Amino acid sequence: MAQRIDVKDLNIYYGAFKAVEDVNMTIEPRSVTAFIGPSGCGKSTFLRTLNRMHEVIPGARVEGTVAVEGVDLYGAEIDPVAVRRQVGMVFQRPNPFPTMSIAENVLAGVRLNNRRISKGDANDLVEASLRGANLWNEVKDRLDRPGSGLSGGQQQRLCIARAIAVKPQVLLMDEPCSALDPISTLAIEDLIAELKSEYTIVIVTHNMQQAARVSERTAFFNIAGTGQPGKLIEIDDTATMFSSPKEQATEDYISGRFG
């Protein structure tokens, strides 16, 4: 179910302001691609164009193509709602629905697609998704309790379970560990390593060690100055990026000389 993403000549705008300029990249299936770069360089903005979440902000639009297995997500007949069902997303801060129980949270996306899921199937899916997110053993006795009662790390894994319950082709993660402690971060990173056998994963992170640990490919974004559009500077295998990047700016950023 994992699929390749081809991005061509992508420009992203907020109204008249060009936020990201001229991105070209290929994201490989069954691998983890990490986006790194200083704050405000447009990596999160770019990530959100991969499931058309970008355009929920008034005035936001894109030029260029984002193709999943050859189908342009910004084609005229494409429904953004359908895109988001195929491309799951995990956010910076854990955001389980506070009014739903743990089990209902996992099923939230499934119920949108298929309202009449039998009770047995629902229970199986809840267990499979929570096992997939390494959360089952911690919550199996309190599936009917509110999701907001869990710890931050558990909530984030619940959000991952919710995202994978709908069996998306791509999983986008926007700094999924930035609000978590090191132990919870480790749990999420282990989970990412397991999930990549089934999904195409794209992760935005400010933590370069994390990018080095979890990803196969790393993309470095940078910004020339305030008010300038962000740009993709370089994308390569993670090992290459962290040992011998081609661009000086990448070298400077990774070695901590700026940013």
Add this chain to the structure above:
Amino acid sequence: MTSTQPRTAGPTEPVKPGTTARRLRSGHGDRGGSLAFRWLATGAGILILLILAAVAVFLVQRAWPALTADPSELSDAISWFPEDTSLLGFVGPLIFGTLLAAAVSLLLATPIAIGIALFTSHYAPRRLASALGYVVDLLAAIPSVVYGLWGGLVLSPIVQPVWEFLGTYLGWIPFFGGVVSPTGRVMMTVAVVLAVMILPIITAICREVFLQTPRLHEEAALALGATQWEVVRMAVLPFARSGIVSAAMLGLGRALGETMAVLMILSPGFLYSFQLLAAGQQQTIAANIAAQFPEANQTGVATLIATGLALFIITLAVNMAARAIVARRKDFSGAN
């Protein structure tokens, strides 16, 4: 500096013993008026309780003659008090009429208010939303006498054919049964006017609550592939649940106590009747007080105040019930 003071190295000033303790102790007493503000806030909180208690005491005290009087005394002394009826038997239909008017108007107003609030908070373009919000708020500024005039003179004749239609074709529903009034001055018209009157407050509160839905929750729903309506259902409405109940309760409070509009529209009666389209069926407590007060004697005033006491108790009970409903699902409210 005393000789026992140990010399400190370097150019820093030697610290006198006890300085730190002095600095940490709150030497200033009421810095920035925080103590004064605390008492001001506490005082305001106590004041509202005192006012409430004073109202209750006043009502009980003034109603006491009627509460303790023999029913026959009441009917002897008061021209409009029905024969062979206890005070409870007199207040009962009024309580019923009050609750019926408030409930029907709430039933009409709440869905519309939620709809308007959702439209302004989640669907309308920003400029249209603020204009619409302004217009709805304007409804709240119209005096209830004007609503009463409008309801009695303009609305009643207009809606009368509609009520006729409902009575003819849906007469088998108890609410639409009975002889439809030819004037339109019936409970259903009152409920419509009351609904318009309570619409602004319910709408305004719902709108504020909907706008406070965390962006994070809406994005969570969007990212799962929810349509705008599904976002509203998954993230906005569950989050706003207690706020909607609170808004409805404020509206209900106004509907329960509304006097002029009811007085000027309704053709009153003292029956336990669900017939919303027939004349001379129900009356509300507040409208009854306004209608009878000018010509009431001493016992009559006491009786009317006793009905006012009943209204006071109903309002308290309704509000407490609403709080209980909200509290029941506290774990899932999103407040934790």
